[in-house]
Amino acid sequence: MGLFSRMKVQMPTAEQALPGRAQSMPVTAPHFVLGTPIEPPFPEGMELALFGMGCFWGAEKIFWQIEGVYTTAVGYAAGHTPNPTYDEVCSARTGHNEVVRVVFDPAVVSYDEILRRFWEGHDPTQGMRQGNDVGTQYRSGLYWYSEAQREAAEASRDAYQARLDEAGYGPITMEIVAAPDFYYAEDYHQQYLAKVPNGYCGLGGTGVSCPVGLQA
Numbered sequence: 001m002g003l004f005s006r007m008k009v010q011m012p013t014a015e016q017a018l019p020g021r022a023q024s025m026p027v028t029a030p031h032f033v034l035g036t037p038i039e040p041p042f043p044e045g046m047e048l049a050l051f052g053m054g055c056f057w058g059a060e061k062i063f064w065q066i067e068g069v070y071t072t073a074v075g076y077a078a079g080h081t082p083n084p085t086y087d088e089v090c091s092a093r094t095g096h097n098e099v100v101r102v103v104f105d106p107a108v109v110s111y112d113e114i115l116r117r118f119w120e121g122h123d124p125t126q127g128m129r130q131g132n133d134v135g136t137q138y139r140s141g142l143y144w145y146s147e148a149q150r151e152a153a154e155a156s157r158d159a160y161q162a163r164l165d166e167a168g169y170g171p172i173t174m175e176i177v178a179a180p181d182f183y184y185a186e187d188y189h190q191q192y193l194a195k196v197p198n199g200y201c202g203l204g205g206t207g208v209s210c211p212v213g214l215q216a
Helices: 003-008 056-063 084-091 109-121 147-167
Strands: 047-053 068-076 097-104 140-144 175-178
Touching: 047 056, 047 109, 056 097, 056 109, 056 175, 097 140, 097 147, 109 147, 140 147, 147 175
Parallel strands: 140 175
Antiparallel strands: 047 097, 047 140, 068 097
């Protein structure tokens, strides 16, 4: 493995990270598919969920198709560099993950169902990669906004690990941490696979189903 390849799978320290900038990425359009705003404020009663699943193009498409999802957006989180660009994230010098933020109505779709789509939409056992996409920005991550989400996330991880064990997969490498700052990705990344239907995305699941209603 070459030096750059090794760098791509090593998380930088805060001291090693790029400095970033104070100016946030401009958001210039509503959701390309749903027509809803991708920036807050969101309607009363909506909840947030935040996931890293490898390529954020495919991850976002999974969630905007769910009934009860108000809007989605892709961006960067869980790194050091403020307001990073895509090129900076891909340099492996920011520590950020490619993530999708989901805004959903819990009266229509439960967080458990959102979690099920997360688990079944990617392979959480691959470390700093997803399929052919290699780098720290492709790691599996689940970022919770409340204690209830944290408890549901940990319960779902344990239940899904049992399913993976039965199917012969390795241990889950996903990180579960409190939701960090979310930085919007560039406009062209938002709802990319709706704008470019034949666009490439290396996202793939394990084919193992995850039980729903884990807290029932």
